[in-house]
Amino acid sequence: MQLFVQTLINGLVLSSIYILVALGFALIFSVMQVLNFAHGSVYMVGAYVTYFVGSIFGLPPWGAIALSAGVMALFGVFLEGCGFRILAKDFNRTLMFSLAVIVLLQTTADVTVGGVLRHVPSVLPGLTRVGTVTLSKERVIACVIAIFLLILVNLLIRKTGLGREMIAVSLDRTASALQGINVHRVSAFAFALSCALASVAGGLMGSITRLDAYMGDAMLVKALALVIIAGMGSIGGLFVSGLIVGFIDATLPIYFGAAGGEVAATAFAILILVIRPQGLFGQEV
Amino acid sequence: MKEGPKTSNGTSLPKYALLFVAAVLLIILPFLGIGGGPYFIHICILIFTFVIVTSSLRTIYLSGQASVAPAAFMGIGAYTSAITSARLGVSPWATMFIAALGTMAVAAAVGYIFSRLRAIYFSVVTVFFGVGVEALIRALESLTGGRTALVGYPGFGILRISGIGVIDFASSKIPAYYLLLILAALTLLALYRLERSRTGMNWAAVAQSPLVASSIGISEVKFRVLAFSVGCFFAGLAGAAYGHYSGVLAPGSYGLMSSIAIVTYLLLGGQKYFFGPVLGVVILVAVPEFFRSAKEYAPYITGGVMLVVIFLIPEGLASLTKPAWLWLRRTAGKGAQ
Secondary structure, three states, rough: OOOHHHHHHHHHHHHHHHHHHHHHHHHHHHHHOOOOOOOOHHHHHHHHHHHHHHHHHOOHHHHHHHHHOOOOOHHHHHHHHHHHHHHHOOOOHHHHHHHHHHHHHHHHHHHHHHOOOOOOOOOOOOEEEEEEEEEEEEEEEHHHHHHHHHHHHHHHHHHHHHHHHHHHHHHHHHHHOOOOHHHHHHHHHHHHHHHHHHHHHHHHHHHHHOOOHHHHHHHHHHHHHHHHHHHHOOOOOHHHHHHHHHHHHHHHHHHHHHHHHHHHHHHHHHHHHHOOOOOOOOOOO | OOOOOOOOOHHHHHHHHHHHHHHHHHHHHHHHHOOOHHHHHHHHHHHHHHHHHHHHHHHHOOOOOOOOOOHHHHHHEEEEHHHHHHHHOHHHHHHHHOOOOOOOHHHHHHHHHHOOOHHHHHHHHHHHHHHHHHHHHHHOOOHHHHOOOHHHHHHHHOEEEEEEEEOOOOOHHHHHHHHHHHHHHHHHHHHHHHHHHHHHHHHHHHHHHHHHHHOOOOOOHHHHHHHHHHHHHHHHHHHHHHHHOOOEHHHHHHHHHHHHHHHHHHHOOOOOOOOOOHHHHHHHHHHHHOOOOHHHHHHHHHHHHHHHHHHHHHOOOHHHHHHHHHHHHHHHHHHHO
């Protein structure tokens, strides 16, 4: 029972954090047709920024997460304006630009703050007892925050004018521009939102595991897997693929070890791609 | 994909002269006594290895397949060769080629399965394949040594050739330098011939338009799988040769970030140009070495070079060679007048 419930919570935590990261990745892909490989590094930087704004300004953990999200949103606008907007049409150059961003961010993290064991302080530390099962509150609260944010972002995309503009731009960039939608503003907003979400995910994950300058690499692969399994361009499908991948990562390592679990997870992603390239919920490619 | 600019007859003579000078330089290089001795030789060996891998990756790109798993195939070659030579007691000289063929077989199977995916989807599936291979190396602990490094497999040892004498790979890095130099030269020659052959034209056709290519009887799947397996053959060969030279294999060197680094060498050098990968590898491997005294800051150089190339030289470094040559000729001509 104990193991079952804890695995369930772990699965939910991993799923919700994966979805937060993948949602940003998918947003950028939908709106700009760009695969932002630097997204994992943005997640890593978000975790560190959360840690440092919290410890320098003495903010409570939730304040640190919010402030860090704001900082990273600005960084997202900067990335879009100074890089991706200029290179948008050229796949190789956007790829190279995101790789250069990875190199610069990881090196900066490594030489300035890497190598020291750090944890983001948890929003709600301690343990709680539900019936016979002991749970760590930080995992439960991470899960709750993530789910709350996901609902919020979903409403933002579907119900607000800016969100609808984003959907329009992702469907047809030229037509939206002709309708009077400011495509650049929408792209910048997508980047800001995407980086803010990654930063929150980093802050939440940073309270569960320790910070590491290279923590973004694994997360990038997870985000890719989620987007692929859901189908590129399908935002709603991310929730299902997130649960699948999150629970694979929470359960398989128990039976096969960490590396074995990773082999199984990548094999599953490859299988989905080969059998159903459009993903579970995507359009025909 | 467009072909690189063809050199006209007027410039072909200097091109061969340049190649000849480069060959002579590379052959006498170990005896010039430049910089840190064995360390300098080691960097050269590293450059030769990655020239092989990156050039073979370019061959795969020629057929329109943007693979992001070159390091994974290097790893397959390296581990296969190391394990077969250690467990079966076969000479590394044989296992190196056995491993390359094995890598090619894996690539053919994988390439066939992945051949129904195009463009970004193909790149993404190779990302997963690369991650999976690295995880598999870590998972098969009894065979590969798991997450710690694999050591204790045979190196190239001492080679006795009647008439020439004894070549000792263990006590000096210079024999390995020549081995990798020869392998790199042969690889470049083979890839150059292939690219200029009918097969190479078919690759370009498949890359440009699979539909048109298949309408004139060029099988997309056949030529894509062919390009993929040929490219991976050389990646496996380079991985195996480097593995026997270094004597230590760690799964981390064959992961996603290593693959991405190799893709960066290619894009930075210029994938449209045959010598683009060579330029990219030399610049990105050698330049950070100049700043070795501040090693942890060296990636800033890499990142800076990348940004400059992305924004100022969109076609890659190799696209500068022609204007540079013209400029050189013009200034030289002026000087003569």
